[in-house]
Amino acid sequence: MIVSLDKILFCSAIAIELGDLQDFVPHSKDLGVGNLEASIQLSRILQTNPNIQEIVFIGSAGTYDPSKLFFPSYAIGRNYYYREISVWKKESYAPDLLPQFIQTESSDFGVKIVKSNNNFAIADVNSPNSITLIDPQSLPIWVETPMIENMEAFGIARVCQIMKKKFTSVFAITNAVGRDGSQEWNKNHKSMAEELIQIIKRFI
Template identity: 30%
Template sequence: MFVCAGDTESFSYAKSVGVGLVQSALNLSRLCMLDNPKEIIFIGTAGSYDPKTPILSLFASTKATQIEESFILGHSYTPLDNGVQTKWPQTLDLPSVVVNSSHYIHTDTHFSNAMCHAGILLENMEFFAVLRVAQCYNVPCFGVFCVTNYTNEHAHRDFIANHESAKERLGSLYQKLKDFHDQ
């Protein structure tokens, strides 16, 4: 089953699960109960913590974190497991990365540097919840992401400027994903 956030980030071949951690967790759980998928492939855009990452680059992931800036600064802690990884039997011919999810788009370069130092490259609002739901339902899952922006003071402006191109790039990858899905 192909899924995406929805709203402005919809694809004809993917079911929308909602924007952010809560909507995507609730709606994907509902889809898992109703459709009983054999696998989940999430398609979405992402911001990069590393300004050396080319805009419109494609990545795959089976690992996500849910880390906020206050955690990195030592101003908060969590009793929850803030990392998740699912198993996928094969990989696409795309670089594999760790994706962080938050309800917020980070814009501080110090935070971005800390995330890069921790080995976390991308930020997407839904992916942690998608992986956690897939893990709960014991469904293999991975995500494919196209970079639209960097996590800096221009994040929103650059996201808007590159969003349509990123969606087109992800859409052109559909046949490869479908073939991969059907293996």
């Protein structure tokens, strides 16, 4: 059963990624950049709006391997990692007590998108606290390797896990992760954010 729109929060890191969707839904908010800021803002919203049952995060991401997930394209997040690049390179260590992997229950709205639109890839997401500039091909191969990088998804997923909310993340894949990533993001982000909002509006 699809929940009503008044029980769904549509959110993003920055306002441009919500576009005019804010005119069509009861709950929408840009949460800020990075895991920490996004998780704090989302926690505040959920504490004052306990009837919200689902979170739909709309963002942009870079692909770690354009040969497997090309850009420009669109993707829906599946699993969520918090893996700093220094940890990935085995130059630092993350204590086992630090949450580093999350699986969330997909929102009904997200399931509807997956079932209705074959143009979305399904991708595991990594959310470090900074933008990666090195070539991802130089990183060690992990048994479970995320496909895309976004700075907010893990923090939001963690709040949803703790507060028992369904969660879906939807991304415009705007660039390849690496030295030229920011330049590619600047070139593609605005138009892809607008197109992604138009796609999402079809399901409202």
